Amino acid sequence: MLIRRLNDDSIEFADIEPVEAELLRQVSVIGEAHGDAGAEARLFSAPAAPSETQFLKDWEEYVRPELRHLFLAARKVVEEDVSTLSAKAGRFSRMVFPLSHGEAWLSALNQARLILAAKFDFADAELALHEVPKTLTKRGLVLLQINFYAAIQERVIEALQGEDDGYDAVDVG
Amino acid sequence: MDQPGACAGMAETLAESKTETRLDTPWNVVVHNDPVNLMSYVTMVFQKVFGYSREKAQTHMLEVHYRGRSIVWSGVRERAEFYVQQLHGYLLLATLEKPE
Numbered sequence: 001m002l003i004r005r006l007n008d009d010s011i012e013f014a015d016i017e018p019v020e021a022e023l024l025r026q027v028s029v030i031g032e033a034h035g036d037a038g039a040e041a042r043l044f045s046a047p048a049a050p051s052e053t054q055f056l057k058d059w060e061e062y063v064r065p066e067l068r069h070l071f072l073a074a075r076k077v078v079e080e081d082v083s084t085l086s087a088k089a090g091r092f093s094r095m096v097f098p099l100s101h102g103e104a105w106l107s108a109l110n111q112a113r114l115i116l117a118a119k120f121d122f123a124d125a126e127l128a129l130h131e132v133p134k135t136l137t138k139r140g141l142v143l144l145q146i147n148f149y150a151a152i153q154e155r156v157i158e159a160l161q162g163e164d165d166g167y168d169a170v171d172v173g
Numbered sequence: 174m175d176q177p178g179a180c181a182g183m184a185e186t187l188a189e190s191k192t193e194t195r196l197d198t199p200w201n202v203v204v205h206n207d208p209v210n211l212m213s214y215v216t217m218v219f220q221k222v223f224g225y226s227r228e229k230a231q232t233h234m235l236e237v238h239y240r241g242r243s244i245v246w247s248g249v250r251e252r253a254e255f256y257v258q259q260l261h262g263y264l265l266l267a268t269l270e271k272p273e
Contacts, residue, residue: 048269110264124208
């Protein structure tokens, strides 16, 4: 899969293989289907010490719903962008979305990575290893998925910061 | 005769002064390390939220990475609360803390 910035106003994902397309479709789904206490705790972490009772109460009442809405909105943007991918098996797909969707992509990818890491309880050392697991267990595949999303995040950040000149596409997988 | 009143007034002034000092005490916005958020992402967030140069943002990011936490901003409480909220919107582990 190649990711590059197109002109000044869009980002292109090209040569997307079917398995990569499926992983892209899962980005928004993972965020919607978490329902996991650990993942929830990570997405909505405590903003202060327990002694800040009033602040924490206000946060729960006013800020947390806003954050939930913000995260959902980002996933919706990604879901719509991904819906343009070809569903035909065996074909490379391509999608182009506005540069302004870049932050939503970063948020949705981050949500997915944080949720997967919390659900599968990965240790810091495991997450720091960017190696292909020796045995492809479910856990190993999830780690690959987390790293795949990280690689996309890196490319999207570069595209947002204008580090890609629009000609040198970067291969992430 | 007016001494007690004067003393009371002074006590009130002192009390107000203490309250002002407490309110003026800068609060810290602290970002904590987590193994999932990318270094480039954290740098970008610091630039966006605080308007820091890339160099300053990277310095804070590296402090988070190697020391586990970094005080990324200090100042009035209301502003600190706002920044913590912004950072949570970017899914960083951020807390509001009283200076020690």
